[in-house]
Amino acid sequence: MAFITGAARGQGRSHAVRLAEEGADIIAADLCDQVESVRYPLATAEDLDETARHVVALGRRVVAVQADVRDYAGLAKALDEAVAELGRLDIVSANAGILSHGTADTLTEASWQDMIDINLTGVWHTAKAAVPHLIVGGRGGSIVLTSSGVVMKGTPNFAHYVSAKHGIVGLTRTLALELAPHWIRVNALHPGNVDTAMLRNPETLRLFRPDLSDPTVEDVKAAFQATNAMPIPWVDSVDISNALLFLASDEARYITGVSLPVDAGYALI
Amino acid sequence: MAGRVHGKVAFITGAARGQGRSHAVRLAEEGADIIAVDIAEDIATVRRFYPGATEADLAETVKEVEALGRRIVAAKADVRDYEALKNALDDGVAQLGHVDIVSANAAIWIFGDLAHEVAEQDWQDLIDVNLTGVWHTAKAAIPHLIAQGSGGSIIITSSTAGLRGSPHAVQYVTSKHAVIGLMRTLAMELAAHSIRVNTVNPTGVDTIMIQNEATWRLFLPEVEHPTREQAAEVFKPTNALPVPWVEPRDVSNAVLFLASDEARYITGTTLLVDAGYTLK
Numbered sequence: 001m002a003f004i005t006g007a008a009r010g011q012g013r014s015h016a017v018r019l020a021e022e023g024a025d026i027i028a029a030d031l032c033d034q035v036e037s038v039r040y041p042l043a044t045a046e047d048l049d050e051t052a053r054h055v056v057a058l059g060r061r062v063v064a065v066q067a068d069v070r071d072y073a074g075l076a077k078a079l080d081e082a083v084a085e086l087g088r089l090d091i092v093s094a095n096a097g098i099l100s101h102g103t104a105d106t107l108t109e110a111s112w113q114d115m116i117d118i119n120l121t122g123v124w125h126t127a128k129a130a131v132p133h134l135i136v137g138g139r140g141g142s143i144v145l146t147s148s149g150v151v152m153k154g155t156p157n158f159a160h161y162v163s164a165k166h167g168i169v170g171l172t173r174t175l176a177l178e179l180a181p182h183w184i185r186v187n188a189l190h191p192g193n194v195d196t197a198m199l200r201n202p203e204t205l206r207l208f209r210p211d212l213s214d215p216t217v218e219d220v221k222a223a224f225q226a227t228n229a230m231p232i233p234w235v236d237s238v239d240i241s242n243a244l245l246f247l248a249s250d251e252a253r254y255i256t257g258v259s260l261p262v263d264a265g266y267a268l269i
Numbered sequence: 270m271a272g273r274v275h276g277k278v279a280f281i282t283g284a285a286r287g288q289g290r291s292h293a294v295r296l297a298e299e300g301a302d303i304i305a306v307d308i309a310e311d312i313a314t315v316r317r318f319y320p321g322a323t324e325a326d327l328a329e330t331v332k333e334v335e336a337l338g339r340r341i342v343a344a345k346a347d348v349r350d351y352e353a354l355k356n357a358l359d360d361g362v363a364q365l366g367h368v369d370i371v372s373a374n375a376a377i378w379i380f381g382d383l384a385h386e387v388a389e390q391d392w393q394d395l396i397d398v399n400l401t402g403v404w405h406t407a408k409a410a411i412p413h414l415i416a417q418g419s420g421g422s423i424i425i426t427s428s429t430a431g432l433r434g435s436p437h438a439v440q441y442v443t444s445k446h447a448v449i450g451l452m453r454t455l456a457m458e459l460a461a462h463s464i465r466v467n468t469v470n471p472t473g474v475d476t477i478m479i480q481n482e483a484t485w486r487l488f489l490p491e492v493e494h495p496t497r498e499q500a501a502e503v504f505k506p507t508n509a510l511p512v513p514w515v516e517p518r519d520v521s522n523a524v525l526f527l528a529s530d531e532a533r534y535i536t537g538t539t540l541l542v543d544a545g546y547t548l549k
Contacts, residue, residue: 180509229460242531251522257548268537
């Protein structure tokens with residue numbers, strides 16, 4: 001049984017589908033609403049329905065809920081009800097995240113706050129809501145927090161994002177120590193650039209081709225590829241899902257507290 | 270269902286027993302053929318701690334792989350001897366057609382002295398096997414991987430000792446740190462060929478390398494004849510998860526993941542299989 005935040009599309013949907021393919025039932029949560037400081041369209045209720053349809057098509061059960069990771073009480077209530085319905089909880093993917101940009105001296109208060117509230121506090125909320133279920137279950141568990149390749153380097157224009165994603169590493173290591181006696185493992189994933197709507201939008205594309213007013217995905221490929229050691233511009237969501245699946249499985253039963261990059265060598269160069 | 274590394278060929282050093290044999294078996298279970306090498310004899314400076322693998326051990330690895338219906342080419346070769354190692358690999362590739370996965374696993378464990386008291390030969394043997402032997406392994410394999418043009422995955426066995434210091438084990442700690450530098454450089458040099466290079470970093474693994482009285486005494490200096498059970502008690506608190514050590518198969522599962530196409534964009538990383546050892 002896997003609880004996934006940000007599950008309406010992108011990496012979250014891919015995680016839901018990949019885990020369902022391997023036999024897991026899914027609790028899929030997503031905000032399904034816009035955040036004002038984010039300048040690309042966020043997922044919708046229709047997107048979340050589509051995720052649910054994919055899981056059901058694989059013959060697995062799914063509980064899909066609209067929930068905001070910033071609202072701990074709402075998130076915990078949604079998870080509690082879903083666990084009551086599906087019976088148990090084993091895997092947690094704290095995946096929900098947003099992207100906005102601006103140099104550190106020009107970021108608005110709202111951009112900073114939304115970012116920290118969703119990409120860091122939201123991750124803590126996700127773990128906080130899930131841990132009691134995992135402990136009570138008494139079968140251990142695997143929590144996977146989605147950090148980012150930027151943690152290995154830092155990057156201009158994303159002070160708030162980079163800060164939040166670094167914070168997740170500290171959270172991972174602390175949770176891993178606190179939960180090890182319960183056989184609950186906690187690890188961080190560090191994706192490089194991933195081919196999702198977070199990347200494929202005019203705002204993000206323009207950052208990589210400031211010389212063009214309306215760059216296409218083709219226009220930015222070379223600039224993205226230059227950030228990776230391997231000769232590809234970005235990785236696919238399924239690559240992150242495969243790493244999540246490994247960390248969630250019993251094959252990784254003694255792996256805890258680690259940072260696993262899935263970044264085509266982004267951190268190397 | 271096809272295995273996760275079906276149709277690939279894996280070159281494994283130190284394959285006669287322990288983690289190396291486990292890697293051979295696990296990869297064979299998932300459809301790989303194996304090129305297995307091992308020195309299969311004692312190294313004088315190691316003998317005072319534990320016995321080396323034997324030709325009978327290597328034959329047992331062959332038997333276990335063949336029992337899974339996979340092919341294996343096994344050879345007695347010393348990773349310190351580049352020509353011998355290269356010949357063994359070239360022969361394996363000639364017989365099996367290609368090589369896709371490289372597990373640089375062969376290593377020794379010499380310990381007990383403070384850094385300024387380590388004997389020259391103890392230092393040299395360990396660095397020659399654990400570091401230069403890994404470079405030799407990669408050096409022999411890389412031309413095949415590049416010529417094939419189909420990418421590849423090189424997995425170097427480092428250790429928690431590659432990330433943390435440890436008294437009375439300076440040569441081992443130094444070698445396991447050094448292979449991380451080697452891995453990162455190889456990962457950059459080979460990325461353009463879609464050849465990935467990573468390390469696995471285990472905590473203590475339940476093999477003869479740590480399951481010997483000399484090693485147990487390092488952790489229980491006041492006990493004349495320490496036992497495995499006593500060792501487990503002192504090993505356990507060094508890990509965050511409540512286990513004294515991990516099994517070879519746990520490391521093999523990590524090697525399998527990194528070797529498989531599921532990890533096609535994972536390169537340059539140090540994958541800990543350490544039960545939270547480095548957290549503490």
